[in-house]
Amino acid sequence: MASKTLLLLTVLFILNSGYGHAQSLNDHNSVFIDATTGVSIAGNSFTREFTPTRAIGLNVCLPFLKGQLEGGLRYTLYNGHAPTSVSSDFHTEFIYTGWSYPVNITSWYQIGPELRFGATRFSYNQSKVYRNGPFRFVTDPIDIEFSYELALRNQFRLSNHWSIHATLLYNHTYTRHPLPVTMVSGGISYAFTEPKWLKTFIK
Amino acid sequence: MKKWLPILLLVWIFSSTCQLYAQTYTAPAGSLSEAGLMRPIHLVQQNVRWYSASTDLFTYWVDNGLYGFYGPQPKIFVDGIPVDANFFGWQDLNMLPISQTRRGTYSLNAQIHEGIIAPAGYINFKNPKVKRGISVHASHFMGIETGDPGPYKYDSLKITPNIDRWGPDDQFSLSYRKGNWYTKAIYLRRHYNPTDLPLNARLHITSSMLGTNNHYVNHVLVTQTRSGLFETGYDEKNWGMRARAAYGDSKDYVFLQPFGREVPAKTSYKQLAFTAYYKTIHWKFNGRYIEHQKFITKRFKQTPYIFDWKQRAPTVSLSAGYHSAKLKIKPGLSYQRLHTYAPGLNNQTNNLFTVSLNTTIPINERTKLKGQLNADVNGSRMAKTLRINFPLQLEKHWKLIPGFSHRELLPIRQESFSYWVNRGYTFADSLHIPYQSSVAIRKERLNVFNIQNNISITPDISFKLDTRLIHHLSLNIPFQQVRPNEYRTDTKPGPFSVTQEAGTRFGLVGQISQSISGLLQQSLAVNYSHTISGSRRYKNYFRQLPQTKIQYRMDINPGSNLTLSMNAIYRTSTKWNEFKAIEGNHYRLPVGIPIRHVGGTFHTRTPSYANITLSAQKWFWNRHVSVQIAVRNLLNDQIRMHPLGDKYATMFQLKIGVNI
Numbered sequence: 049m050a051s052k053t054l055l056l057l058t059v060l061f062i063l064n065s066g067y068g069h070a071q072s073l074n075d076h077n078s079v080f081i082d083a084t085t086g087v088s089i090a091g092n093s094f095t096r097e098f099t100p101t102r103a104i105g106l107n108v109c110l111p112f113l114k115g116q117l118e119g120g121l122r123y124t125l126y127n128g129h130a131p132t133s134v135s136s137d138f139h140t141e142f143i144y145t146g147w148s149y150p151v152n153i154t155s156w157y158q159i160g161p162e163l164r165f166g167a168t169r170f171s172y173n174q175s176k177v178y179r180n181g182p183f184r185f186v187t188d189p190i191d192i193e194f195s196y197e198l199a200l201r202n203q204f205r206l207s208n209h210w211s212i213h214a215t216l217l218y219n220h221t222y223t224r225h226p227l228p229v230t231m232v233s234g235g236i237s238y239a240f241t242e243p244k245w246l247k248t249f250i251k
Numbered sequence: 252m253k254k255w256l257p258i259l260l261l262v263w264i265f266s267s268t269c270q271l272y273a274q275t276y277t278a279p280a281g282s283l284s285e286a287g288l289m290r291p292i293h294l295v296q297q298n299v300r301w302y303s304a305s306t307d308l309f310t311y312w313v314d315n316g317l318y319g320f321y322g323p324q325p326k327i328f329v330d331g332i333p334v335d336a337n338f339f340g341w342q343d344l345n346m347l348p349i350s351q352t353r354r355g356t357y358s359l360n361a362q363i364h365e366g367i368i369a370p371a372g373y374i375n376f377k378n379p380k381v382k383r384g385i386s387v388h389a390s391h392f393m394g395i396e397t398g399d400p401g402p403y404k405y406d407s408l409k410i411t412p413n414i415d416r417w418g419p420d421d422q423f424s425l426s427y428r429k430g431n432w433y434t435k436a437i438y439l440r441r442h443y444n445p446t447d448l449p450l451n452a453r454l455h456i457t458s459s460m461l462g463t464n465n466h467y468v469n470h471v472l473v474t475q476t477r478s479g480l481f482e483t484g485y486d487e488k489n490w491g492m493r494a495r496a497a498y499g500d501s502k503d504y505v506f507l508q509p510f511g512r513e514v515p516a517k518t519s520y521k522q523l524a525f526t527a528y529y530k531t532i533h534w535k536f537n538g539r540y541i542e543h544q545k546f547i548t549k550r551f552k553q554t555p556y557i558f559d560w561k562q563r564a565p566t567v568s569l570s571a572g573y574h575s576a577k578l579k580i581k582p583g584l585s586y587q588r589l590h591t592y593a594p595g596l597n598n599q600t601n602n603l604f605t606v607s608l609n610t611t612i613p614i615n616e617r618t619k620l621k622g623q624l625n626a627d628v629n630g631s632r633m634a635k636t637l638r639i640n641f642p643l644q645l646e647k648h649w650k651l652i653p654g655f656s657h658r659e660l661l662p663i664r665q666e667s668f669s670y671w672v673n674r675g676y677t678f679a680d681s682l683h684i685p686y687q688s689s690v691a692i693r694k695e696r697l698n699v700f701n702i703q704n705n706i707s708i709t710p711d712i713s714f715k716l717d718t719r720l721i722h723h724l725s726l727n728i729p730f731q732q733v734r735p736n737e738y739r740t741d742t743k744p745g746p747f748s749v750t751q752e753a754g755t756r757f758g759l760v761g762q763i764s765q766s767i768s769g770l771l772q773q774s775l776a777v778n779y780s781h782t783i784s785g786s787r788r789y790k791n792y793f794r795q796l797p798q799t800k801i802q803y804r805m806d807i808n809p810g811s812n813l814t815l816s817m818n819a820i821y822r823t824s825t826k827w828n829e830f831k832a833i834e835g836n837h838y839r840l841p842v843g844i845p846i847r848h849v850g851g852t853f854h855t856r857t858p859s860y861a862n863i864t865l866s867a868q869k870w871f872w873n874r875h876v877s878v879q880i881a882v883r884n885l886l887n888d889q890i891r892m893h894p895l896g897d898k899y900a901t902m903f904q905l906k907i908g909v910n911i
Contacts, residue, residue, distance in 0.1 A: 097402075097406075098402050113809065113810050113813070126402070128402060128405060130402065130403075130405035130406050131405075131406065131407075132405040132406070134405070136402065136405040138402055165880075167395065170401065170402065172402070172404075176404055176405050178407070178410075187400075187404040187405075187410075188404075191399055191401065192395060193395060193397075193399055193401060194395045194397065194903040221401065222395075222397035222901065222903075223397065223398070223399050223400065223401030223403070224397075224398050224399060224400055224401065224403065224409075224411045225400075225401065225403050225409060227401055227402070248872065248873065249871050249872040249876075250871055250872075251811070251812065251871075251872075251873070
């Protein structure tokens with residue numbers, strides 16, 4: 049009961065926290081910080097062999113060229129079912145930058161296509177060793193590969209500062225056998241006025 | 252001469268037809284996008300006129316169409332001072348102390364530049380100008396090529412070895428200017444890990460063959476280069492001086508053409524340079540002392556073979572330029588004392604004198620006569636060069652530049668391994684290269700007729716058409732008849748010879764460029780060349796160059812401090828006849844990588860390809876921070892430039908720079 053009350057108070061605090069500000073925060077003057085989580089929604093040969101289980105991420109958006117410049121990091125854990133004697137579990141960190149073009153549908157709802165690209169760092173739990181007579185081939189414990197991501201972001205405004213969002217995204221990593229992952233992610237965003245030093249930095 | 256007449260007529264007709272369109276032309280447009288420039292070779296490859304080929308995609312042979320890939324390489328300058336990092340034609344631009352790789356000038360036709368013989372043209376890489384106060388620059392580059400196994404490394408049926416890794420490259424520079432005095436320091440290091448399987452296998456076998464078996468396939472075969480530069484200078488209104496020390500080294504796998512494959516080697520160079528000038532209203536006097544040292548030796552201690560070749564070349568050059576409305580004239584004199592130390596070499600010292608005379612004589616308001624004459628003397632041998640250009644401003648918007656040159660090149664200037672073998676260098680014997688007794692390196696002689704048209708179609712659109720006829724009177728063509736090994740799975744060097752060949756080639760470069768007020772710049776260029784006549788070996792040699800190259804470039808600046816670029820190049824196939832004996836042979840890897848069957852087939856032809864590069868550059872923080880991103884080989888075409896060469900798949904590269 050106490051936890052529910054605490055949750056309610058938190059939501060009320062969030063909803064009220066922005067109303068004291070004279071300036072309305074929008075895509076052209078604000079920085080958004082998102083905390084996200086996500087799940088894989090469409091199965092394919094890759095996700096059947098290596099199943100994504102949990103994803104959490106941090107994303108920052110700021111005004112740039114009629115839209116928003118994005119940068120962020122997403123951590124995803126994979127359970128490996130590859131036919132191997134060692135654990136083929138691994139986790140990835142997708143570090144990206146991108147650009148989105150949000151369109152306001154109503155005063156509290158906006159939708160925006162996004163294109164992101166960056167590097168996916170693979171950290172494998174165990175290396176696989178292949179042997180042939182005296183020769184050994186030990187697989188690398190860490191890999192970095194290029195990925196791009198297409199996303200459609202739905203953002204619902206709760207207050208001047210706070211929003212929630214749900215995003216449908218498709219991530220593609222370029223390896224010999226490509227690694228496609230389709231996910232739905234959701235989370236909460238906090239907006240604040242873009243500081244002058246950040247404007248200077250971007251320009 | 253009769254054979255040339257139809258060609259000259261053809262060239263003239265080509266030029267004359269342009270007169271029809273010459274009514275509304277203005278100044279030509281040009282641009283150089285920085286977005287895709289991350290390594291020095293990218294600057295060279297932006298120009299459709301240069302040909303390039305590589306076995307490892309790190310070090311390239313570069314050619315201006317005059318001598319082919321096995322001829323002299325373009326002379327490299329850094330900030331106007333020559334740097335000599337050429338080892339028997341293997342010239343690794345990654346060893347140069349170039350900060351930021353953004354600017355450069357070049358000439359394809361120069362025979363001499365700043366008193367230095369540059370038979371295959373020159374490329375002058377320019378570091379940024381030193382600003383007032385303290386400036387610091389640092390950058391980091393890395394690239395990822397698609398094709399790694401990813402998590403499928405756990406699946407023995409799907410695993411592939413990791414593919415090439417580009418970088419990391421790091422550079423750091425520090426500079427300071429106060430008043431007329433400046434000083435700067437640059438340090439760079441670059442890495443490249445060519446994990447191409449046949450290349451790895453060949454290096455493994457070569458290492459074994461040369462005495463060490465420690466470098467198995469899949470071992471790290473990183474090529475590493477380091478370079479540094481320290482320079483200080485003082486500039487007054489009428490005079491100035493510079494002093495510079497430069498250094499570079501590389502742990503490399505030098506592709507030695509007479510050997511037909513790579514040799515693990517460590518190469519390095521050092522340089523000390525002092526330059527000074529004094530000028531008056533009409534005169535400019537230049538003096539320069541440069542001392543080059545370069546070394547090539549074995550890379551691994553275990554290898555018993557001896558490469559030890561080193562050269563020291565102190566050079567003094569003086570020039571005096573007179574400039575007035577009626578006359579430009581610049582006589583120059585250069586003396587080089589070349590000391591070469593190598594096993595088996597008897598006469599270690601050569602004295603080389605170069606005399607040059609450049610002149611421009613205005614004939615009338617529309618016409619000039621430009622001439623260049625130089626003589627290069629080594630003992631009793633002399634090479635003479637005469638270049639004449641006759642720029643004509645035919646109309647307000649049309650400039651026509653007909654020209655002729657006769658060029659000669661001494662054997663000692665040809666950077667040829669065979670030249671030093673001829674003088675007693677024993678390394679060919681160490682590598683068991685079967686040299687034919689008839690190997691002789693002679694003076695190279697050629698005539699070039701060219702007509703250049705510069706036409707402005709509108710204030711934004713310009714058109715260039717260069718036609719060129721090259722007649723080689725005597726060209727040294729080395730030929731290594733590469734053979735299959737006993738198991739027909741790999742190569743080994745066969746008989747090697749150098750012959751003097753004659754022939755004629757025709758070349759045409761057409762380029763149309765458009766520039767719209769800094770917002771958009773685009774150009775379409777075609778480079779076509781054809782061998783008209785010549786011996787069989789001559790014709791085969793020039794098949795190593797693609798007959799046609801087509802390039803489309805586009806740069807868009809959608810916002811301040813943001814550039815988006817596209818560079819698309821189509822190149823026709825090439826043929827390397829030296830590898831004819833292994834044509835169709837199937838190769839397979841030795842048992843070093845027990846992953847899956849890996850093999851292929853040797854071909855003398857390299858395929859035609861289309862290489863599309865998309866790149867973007869964004870500046871942040873008042874141009875203090877720059878981020879460059881490039882996607883190369885967007886279509887994932889098979890880009891391979893040599894029968895034994897590595898190939899690259901779609902690649903992503905990132906470079907981040909900070910300027911303070």
